[in-house]
Amino acid sequence: MNEWSRLDAAELNEIYVEQLEQYKAYQDRKLRLDMSRGKPCPEQLDLSAGMLDAIRAGEPVTAEDGTDARNYGGLDGLPEAKRLFADLLGVQPDEVIVGGSSSLTMMYDTIVRAMLFGVPGGDKPWGKEAAVKFLCPSPGYDRHFAICEQLGIEMIVVDMKEDGPDMDQVERLVAEDAAVKGIWCVPKYSNPDGITYSDVVVDRLAGMKTKAGDFRIFWDNAYVVHDLSPLPSRLKPIFAACREAGCPDRVFEYCSTSKVSFAGSGVAAMAASRGNLDAIRKTLAVQTIGPDKINQLRHVRFFGGPDGVRAHMEKHAAILKPKFAAVLTLLEERLGGIGIASWSKPDGGYFLSLNTMDGCAKAVVAMAAEAGVTLTKAGATFPYGLDPRDRNIRIAPSYPSLNELQTAIEIICLCVRIVSARKLLDARV
Amino acid sequence: MNEWSRLDAAELNEIYVEQLEQYKAYQDRKLRLDMSRGKPCPEQLDLSAGMLDAIRAGEPVTAEDGTDARNYGGLDGLPEAKRLFADLLGVQPDEVIVGGSSSLTMMYDTIVRAMLFGVPGGDKPWGKEAAVKFLCPSPGYDRHFAICEQLGIEMIVVDMKEDGPDMDQVERLVAEDAAVKGIWCVPKYSNPDGITYSDVVVDRLAGMKTKAGDFRIFWDNAYVVHDLSPLPSRLKPIFAACREAGCPDRVFEYCSTSKVSFAGSGVAAMAASRGNLDAIRKTLAVQTIGPDKINQLRHVRFFGGPDGVRAHMEKHAAILKPKFAAVLTLLEERLGGIGIASWSKPDGGYFLSLNTMDGCAKAVVAMAAEAGVTLTKAGATFPYGLDPRDRNIRIAPSYPSLNELQTAIEIICLCVRIVSARKLLDARV
Structure with missing residues (x-):
């Protein structure tokens, strides 16, 4: 697909209407997905169950x-x-x-x-x-x-x-x-x-x-x-x-x-x-x-010892890698090549950044919330909560299950597409 | 025995010399007894061993x-x-x-x-x-x-x-x-x-x-x-x-x-x-x-629940009570009725106060240290470490074993007697 900035108003409007319909279908599902913090998921916590027995009476x-x-x-x-x-x-x-x-x-x-x-x-x-x-x-x-x-x-x-x-x-x-x-x-x-x-x-x-x-x-x-x-x-x-x-x-x-x-x-x-x-x-x-x-x-x-920590971290990676991969795959599928977003592709850690077009992040986070997906507040990644370009969204893939995560990312991508289309349409008026 | 303040110089000197001999015998034993902090003893800590198994893998x-x-x-x-x-x-x-x-x-x-x-x-x-x-x-x-x-x-x-x-x-x-x-x-x-x-x-x-x-x-x-x-x-x-x-x-x-x-x-x-x-x-x-x-x-x-805490504290009391009792018995035996010290008789907690004659606490704590008994620094119980009357000594009976505790208190009482006799003698010169 071409970059959206090159589309004419009719094409953009068609996209906008179609995506909004999909978004409303998600809203009807009354989802509650929390991606606001970098929390380990229960399966990751289970990896350390043995810690509870490490010193016994x-x-x-x-x-x-x-x-x-x-x-x-x-x-x-x-x-x-x-x-x-x-x-x-x-x-x-x-x-x-x-x-x-x-x-x-x-x-x-x-x-x-x-x-x-x-x-x-x-x-x-x-x-x-x-x-x-x-x-x-x-x-x-x-x-x-x-x-x-x-x-x-x-x-x-x-x-x-x-x-x-x-x-x-x-x-x-x-x-x-x-x-x-x-x-x-x-x-x-x-x-x-x-x-x-x-x-x-x-x-x-x-x-x-x-x-x-x-x-x-x-x-x-x-x-x-x-x-x-x-x-x-x-x-x-x-x-x-x-x-x-x-x-x-x-x-x-x-x-x-x-x-x-x-x-x-x-x-x-x-x-x-x-x-x-x-x-x-x-x-x-x-x-x-x-x-x-x-x-x-x-x-x-x-x-x-330290090698034990490193071996343990490989088990965490086995749980987290598919989640990060799923996010990256979906972002590429839904937002790749159309010039409305970019994102980081980390080799570790707990987060990735999704950058929208300037002036879209707050609107995306608000729309996602209305479809049941809680994200870190837009702007939170900047001092005083003020993202000067209003474009950075923090994605925390660790806590939700793979299924929930995919749904959440689908919704986020939809929101990015809707907000971007509207913004591009507004600019044409 | 009479109050020491009524004794004449010869009687005081006799006491002083005799007690000093006993003190030197303790010094020769090269003891190391720490009564400086209110720490629970190992037997008290053992009471909570089950805490380590309270949540298992x-x-x-x-x-x-x-x-x-x-x-x-x-x-x-x-x-x-x-x-x-x-x-x-x-x-x-x-x-x-x-x-x-x-x-x-x-x-x-x-x-x-x-x-x-x-x-x-x-x-x-x-x-x-x-x-x-x-x-x-x-x-x-x-x-x-x-x-x-x-x-x-x-x-x-x-x-x-x-x-x-x-x-x-x-x-x-x-x-x-x-x-x-x-x-x-x-x-x-x-x-x-x-x-x-x-x-x-x-x-x-x-x-x-x-x-x-x-x-x-x-x-x-x-x-x-x-x-x-x-x-x-x-x-x-x-x-x-x-x-x-x-x-x-x-x-x-x-x-x-x-x-x-x-x-x-x-x-x-x-x-x-x-x-x-x-x-x-x-x-x-x-x-x-x-x-x-x-x-x-x-x-x-x-x-x-709270009743479990209270029942648990009775087990602590069973360990601590004989220690407090031993301290009070020895203080009464060695320092009672002679007008050179007073002390508190608590019904709980971790400490008691031993008050010497004015101006004696530092000397007692120093002497005790030289016989291997570490006490809380004299003055520590007052702001800026300054006991205006230099008389308060904090006794922490919990940590030592009953035997060690008795030895430590014997030594402290000896030190109080020696320092007091010397002070009363000095006052007569």
């Missing part, structure tokens, strides 16, 4: 250093848990703090601490600065942006390119403004595009000159082991790059097992230089006596 | 409202977990937020939120005030004081009396100074005295006039079910008292199962008015997607 609950995991103590995680995360993140065990169940909480708390107490390299708490600004490569993760918004941190949109954030923009902004204290990055299988940063981007982030002496990269490596291809994307290790560039304190890295074991009952960890971690431990010791060590031990025993 | 991990506890979602806790804590705290389920594993973290986060965003009834965040002050009934819990110190909250010492804080002091301070925003309370079996607040104290706290419109009581009900006597202390419910007094938003209450199930892997909860909780949920939703719901469900299933 009567078995020792003792860590390798003799710590009784049932009692108080151990501020920053068990040694075997640190080693497991260190291996997954490509850092040393003493560069890791293993925490509770949520990496989002670790990020939030890191920024709150920076606001209240500052970070090494700064001369005052961020909260005492006239302004604090974060660079937000967008589309990005709405919960990152919500943290900044709540804490009064001004967000500056940076464009996402094929291989990561637009580094010309980033380098210019960090060099000229000392108020720019941070950048949000989901460097592997980014949320929502599924992009993995190139080596060049990692090196430029690690080595760029920042006006702020206490600038930090918030490296949310949420999908570090979440590959869908047998030839997974390789992300250049940023810690080594930062050390080589003479900026060893520049990165806070985060990950969790929320999408490995149980979402919400997993184990989260962060990595940073020893200097950063010493500063964090000092304040952390007042916030908590220590994390849930039994759950850390459960994870270590269930997975056995 | 293959069993449903579904809450009563259909929530899959393995997945994301549910910001403030499962309904059955809310109900359990509501019953224990004497509030309604919708007045409860069930969190992660640490009530200390919930307290810390509540105050951080107040600093950054304020609380209902206030006109600005506490962090924007010229000064924020907390009343600290002392001796009290060192970790409460550490939170204030870290956040730059000025602490004002209030004396502890037999039935709670000196309410004349409290009422005067809250009435005259709008910077006084809070008071720390461990109302049942207080840390370290083991005192339970009287009804009169609860009523005066609930009804007192505060100059600050956003004053809060931090009601750390850590020992709500931690009775050692078959006729436990009864604490008047503060929520009802506050509502009756027309101050429904005045209290934040906290508790956890850290000393019920597993210390560090338990479940924590807080209670507050619906207005307070709505404000908290609004900010909490940015900090976390939700707490570990599997662990909440584990606790609900293991205990069955």
Whole structure:
């Protein structure tokens, strides 16, 4: 089929009417399909059933250093848990703090601490600065942006390119403004595009000159082991790059097992230089006596080690791959070659981006909702919920069954076609 | 024996020399006994072994409202977990937020939120005030004081009396100074005295006039079910008292199962008015997607309900009672009737207070350490670590075995006798 922009009004109208009829048929089915969040599906959660039996009554609950995991103590995680995360993140065990169940909480708390107490390299708490600004490569993760918004941190949109954030923009902004204290990055299988940063981007982030002496990269490596291809994307290790560039304190890295074991009952960890971690431990010791060590031990025993995690992730991939494939197939069938949408084709992670023509995303999401398909709010992938081109829609294929997913994508494609046809028709008036 | 203050120098010197000899014999034994923290002993932790089997692989991990506890979602806790804590705290389920594993973290986060965003009834965040002050009934819990110190909250010492804080002091301070925003309370079996607040104290706290419109009581009900006597202390419910007094938003209450199930892997909860909780949920939703719901469900299933918790606490009491009894017996034997020390006799909780003559506590703790007995740092039970009379020593009988405990108390009593004799001798020169 030709690009729709070349069709005349009669042809467009014919398409519009026909698609609207199909849409109404879906509406009559009173569907309720939720694709708003990147939640694992029940079959994925079943993969970790053995976690529940990993430590049974009567078995020792003792860590390798003799710590009784049932009692108080151990501020920053068990040694075997640190080693497991260190291996997954490509850092040393003493560069890791293993925490509770949520990496989002670790990020939030890191920024709150920076606001209240500052970070090494700064001369005052961020909260005492006239302004604090974060660079937000967008589309990005709405919960990152919500943290900044709540804490009064001004967000500056940076464009996402094929291989990561637009580094010309980033380098210019960090060099000229000392108020720019941070950048949000989901460097592997980014949320929502599924992009993995190139080596060049990692090196430029690690080595760029920042006006702020206490600038930090918030490296949310949420999908570090979440590959869908047998030839997974390789992300250049940023810690080594930062050390080589003479900026060893520049990165806070985060990950969790929320999408490995149980979402919400997993184990989260962060990595940073020893200097950063010493500063964090000092304040952390007042916030908590220590994390849930039994759950850390459960994870270590269930997975056995990093290879066990990787083998486990292959089982996740076996469930997720057909879902991602189905989405891509349908998008191609329904929206391919007609010039009204484009989309990303990730090799891992939990999301893909669907970009409509400018000014169509909100209308598509609203129409889909009226046919029973709940999507992430249009605009949510941008700071303050404002997508300047109103075109980005986040697709989360993991939770629905394959059948539900196909129906949902059919409906979304229909909505894109209807809204696009109407827009093109309007332009002809 | 007579009071030592009436002895002459020769008699005191004889005691001093004799006790010092005994002390040196203990030193030669190279003991290592840690009584610094209120940790449950291994036998207490064994009581909850069944918790590890409370949810097994293959069993449903579904809450009563259909929530899959393995997945994301549910910001403030499962309904059955809310109900359990509501019953224990004497509030309604919708007045409860069930969190992660640490009530200390919930307290810390509540105050951080107040600093950054304020609380209902206030006109600005506490962090924007010229000064924020907390009343600290002392001796009290060192970790409460550490939170204030870290956040730059000025602490004002209030004396502890037999039935709670000196309410004349409290009422005067809250009435005259709008910077006084809070008071720390461990109302049942207080840390370290083991005192339970009287009804009169609860009523005066609930009804007192505060100059600050956003004053809060931090009601750390850590020992709500931690009775050692078959006729436990009864604490008047503060929520009802506050509502009756027309101050429904005045209290934040906290508790956890850290000393019920597993210390560090338990479940924590807080209670507050619906207005307070709505404000908290609004900010909490940015900090976390939700707490570990599997662990909440584990606790609900293991205990069955509030009566199950109470029955479980009787097993704890059976282990702890002989330890508290041994401490009290030895204190009476070694230090009774000679006018050099006094101590509290709690009916529950985890601590008791040993008060030496003024100016002796630091020396006693140092001497005990040199004989291998680690105690909580002298002064730690007061804000900024400064015990104005240098007399309060916190005794934590739970962790050591009965034998170790008896040895430790023998050594502490020896140290008190030696330091006291020396002090009385010095005064005679």
